Amino acid sequence: MTVYKQLLSLPEDFSFRINLDYLKSTEDGLFRTDQESITRFIVLDGNLFFIKIYVSNNNRLVIETEDVSQSYTKQFERQIMLYIRDWFDLDIHLEPFYTIAKQDEYLKMPISKFYGLRNIGIPDIFEAFVWAILGQQINLSFASTLKDRFIKNYGKRLIHNGEDYWLFPSPRLIASLSMDELFKIGMSRRKCEYIRGIARLIANNQISREKLVQLSDINLAVKQLTAIKGIGPWTANYVLLRCVRYPNAFPINDVGLHNALKLAGSLDRKPSIDEIKQIASAWEGYESYATFFLWRLVY
């Protein structure tokens, strides 16, 4: 099978090792990591590509693409590069964030520990919503179990070099499932309803990443999303942070964020919402990155 190789230059403040470590800690059936690379399938307009990502010794990102469907074109090549740039958030300039963070009581420790980390995204907005909804209220290890069951019950299994990879279930399929079919994987009935509802909205293109990008106003975006049943302020901000990439997305009521602030600030209790507003006022415009680095302390 033909393999195409592309190079992407990396920002100075990008550490492949730190980002690989992060991905390793969140590995699910959708991608795999080893000591030096990340691999996964991606689908573009129904065409399948298998990609392998690693770093060259002159610090460039190497992307090898196997043309599984025999449909590789310059157009797909461009889309694959965009996908990688987005997944690793390569196009943001973080100098201003690091300048703020170095002098910040709560951020200086996480940025020194994880310097070079990027907000590794969830490019598929349906996946982002499902992951957020699954993670509501329950502990993260149980949320991961549910996600694993979700992917393996309703997703598509592919094999590459004898190893399993999964494609995330399509919103169209999930929208068509019965409540009982979804309930069997162990989530609450309400979560089944929320997920089926968002699947329907995405399948009908009433909600899309592009539309949310175009709003370009976080308050509008949150207002629009929280009108949907099952999407509260936390979920809306989570999706805007991990997928749509509003730099000022801020899930302020996130328990993990509270624990991270307690740890980073050596506090004897978790800070209150008002205290967090006070703390975060120094991060204006970079709340998403502040949150992402703080999360890395506790997850």
Place this chain on the structure above:
DNA sequence: GGCCAGGTGGCCA
């Protein structure tokens, strides 16, 4: 055994 988990909607004053 009880309480807390990467919350949210519904109900009631």
Place this chain on the structure above:
DNA sequence: TGGCCACATGGC
């Protein structure tokens, strides 16, 4: 608006 409560299940 503000204060409860249920929700599925796992980990500690």
